[in-house]
Amino acid sequence: MTFAVDPAVDSIYIGGSVAAGLGHSRSDADVFVLVKDDIPFSMDTRQITEDGRRVDVEFHRVSDVGRMTRALTSWNANLSNLSELRVSYHTIHFVGRLHYAQVIKNSSTLAEVRQILEDNLSSLRQFLIARRALDSNGLFEDFRGAYSDGDIDSASILGHDLMISAGKAVAAACGDLYVTDKCVFRQLKRSAGKNFPMSRYRGMMTGEWTKRPGGYDHFVDFLQSCFMAALTLGWHEANARHWTTWSISSKNRHRSTRFFPLRFDEGIVFNDELNRQIVVSPYIGLLWGLSPEDDATYIQKSIFYSSISEEFHQINENVCWEALHELTQRNLVVDALTR
Template identity: 25%
Template structure:
């Protein structure tokens, strides 16, 4: 009998969430009392995979404490069936996480908040999804406020990464380096998927739960299989044309997922569905589509479309128009947008076509996704 023979067959569904329960919090409090008595550290919270609803049979109860005195030890404690892991935070790390959770302030001309280290972002995410056990100074914002701030931050960071990897793909293909193009497009799509999950208020940092998180998200459905097909390293592409086709498909999916995320999940958690966002097949050759080399991003002071070597200020409606071009005629795109949103129903056709022409002039909309590549060679 093989080691995995007792596991159920794989299906595109997620197991039930395993989150923090009363027994986990009771175990954490018992350990904190035994270690600190009545003088708990000034900030204590429980977070980690259990707080994200992603626990498994061996998940620890992760407790984070601020180490003001410098004499607290990081270690694990056993309480009944649970392992309680005490994790230390420096006062500076805690202050940075609180600041991030207080509000999204990144601007197009000041990206400092977006450029934090991954460790700093991970701490902020853990605080955003945490169960707060003790906040002596009352500095931690309410849960919805901190989740909104971190959701916006993660969307911005994923947009920067999608745009960066798209540029790497373009450079690799121009240099006839298929391996870097394939890997960079894979990473871009992973960040696009993360943006989609983030928009649905699934806040997490780390790759191991990617498919489980997709499978549990309402509205994903067969999109799990579609993303698997695009990401999985199946048959090796046999020609430069095959490589280009695959990486362009991945980048287009990544940028459309990114657009959907910032359009539908920036202010409130998204309820969009994955089917139709990226899984309706390839447009007919010669029809007007989004360029795979452009990625939308949203700052606290506006919107942008980032292309190779340059970026453009745009508006939310322009990003919406850009993302809607899937090979359909322009008038059909406007009619579809109008059926979804009254603002587009009342938009003068002249204004719509002016926006489309501007997007074409900067090459963000194109009838040939590979034209920019050919220009660079």
């Protein structure tokens, strides 16, 4: 790469699926060139060939790299201001690739930015999960509308998109932070662990749920489970691989299919678009996620999760029953006939 010796070039690294260990034999390589701010330079993306492989080369100013990295590592969002979550997809993809960078030409600037990213991986993980949930919340309303109108084809397409985001949220919650959608299956296979029901996920992605009785309820239940695993066990620690509540086991109660879970500064937010939002503490959110279990399993899993995450340390058997009563009173948990 002749531009490697150009005095305007600060540093160079390889990003993309190849660097993240998610590429295949025909994957192209993505090269990122950081250019000093005060030197004129053509910033147009280029495509070259190296050793028979296509290489896409992007150019970015050094100052932009720090700005984009801080946007995803020093953020907060609350119900009255979601602007810090609405970062451009370009920025999200750039920072995601930077995390997996294989450095070709280093510099103090690149080393500093990568250290900031390394020191704030929890913030990056939380951003990726929260953004996937926020984007999916809007899709979920379209999905509900299409299904209720009998437009199963549109619901199937929207369901596919929802499952991509759900899978990416679970992957991020397991510490796999690569951003591009096309790698979701490979990420889940390598990171989500043996508890994740890959065959069920694949069926939800391909629309098999539309062909079975009660398919809509099972789809929404699985979607909620994916996001609850990410928003609780995957939030402060990348522990979502420990989640095992992937299907309904209780004959008496279920999560309401009207609500979609989000997480902001206030806590877990259950959103029923245009009707109401219910804000609960994260531990109550976790117990909502576990509520489809039968009584004994509900208690057992709740106590176990309290032992692996400090955020849920206050959970005990009494708390479990009190929370279930509260969730039922607020119609977040319903019986089988009213969900």
